[in-house]
Amino acid sequence: MLTIYLFESSGGIPHCFPQFGPGPMQQHGFARNVNWSIADSEVTEGDPAVTLELKDDSYSRSMWDFSFQALYKVSLHSTSLSTTLKITNMDDKPFSFNSALHTYFRASIAGVSVKGLKGCKTLNKDPDPKNPLEGKEEREGVTFPGFVDCIYLGAPSQLILDNGLGDKIAISNSSWSDAVLWNPHQQMEACYKDFVCVENAKIETVQLEPKQSWVAEQKIELV
Numbered sequence: 001m002l003t004i005y006l007f008e009s010s011g012g013i014p015h016c017f018p019q020f021g022p023g024p025m026q027q028h029g030f031a032r033n034v035n036w037s038i039a040d041s042e043v044t045e046g047d048p049a050v051t052l053e054l055k056d057d058s059y060s061r062s063m064w065d066f067s068f069q070a071l072y073k074v075s076l077h078s079t080s081l082s083t084t085l086k087i088t089n090m091d092d093k094p095f096s097f098n099s100a101l102h103t104y105f106r107a108s109i110a111g112v113s114v115k116g117l118k119g120c121k122t123l124n125k126d127p128d129p130k131n132p133l134e135g136k137e138e139r140e141g142v143t144f145p146g147f148v149d150c151i152y153l154g155a156p157s158q159l160i161l162d163n164g165l166g167d168k169i170a171i172s173n174s175s176w177s178d179a180v181l182w183n184p185h186q187q188m189e190a191c192y193k194d195f196v197c198v199e200n201a202k203i204e205t206v207q208l209e210p211k212q213s214w215v216a217e218q219k220i221e222l223v
């Protein structure tokens, strides 16, 4: 079964926008902390989809003084979930941002591996998130024997997650050019064994001119 993990303080697929972090504003930006409105909903051949919308307001402008629109479509299918994020510059000046979908998967951490990242340039945020260590991933499958907090630049269009519970999950994307793996290990002693974050990310800055949009798609599928 495809399970996006929920626990009391975090879970699901939080948005990191307009900053992945660390950076000048709050960690991961403001988009995950605010209410989005429902812009559209539909059912196609029995499969539901909803489109959520976020626009700038006084709260967002207190941190990031730009006019923008974010549209986020989530479609559910029998063995997959798809998302499309579209960011549009509604301002009269350019802006830049970076972003991630901070997806939490239910897992048994001792059995988890993520395949597809071999050869990627890494920015290891352990031990200092503000001064990540550059490196290169040499492993076919990344495992989680301890604390992991690592950015992968130039990630492929598909990763395969073995969740340690008997499921293999393909995480495919377009335009999410990077990935982040995170498990807090003993820093979150009560729950770290039960989830892993495999995040589609755009760490390298996107710059949008007025009226320009950036679109990125993600598909999470049992294989």
Ligand SMILES: O=P(O)(O)OC[C@H]1O[C@@H](O)[C@H](O)[C@@H](O)[C@@H]1O
Pocket (backbone or CB within 6 Å): 010, 027, 028, 102, 125, 129, 149, 150, 180, 182, 199
């Ligand atoms: O606790 P938060 O803000 O949800 O972030 C959780 C983790 O999210 C990851 O994406 C970051 O790389 C980590 O550095 C961070 O600790």
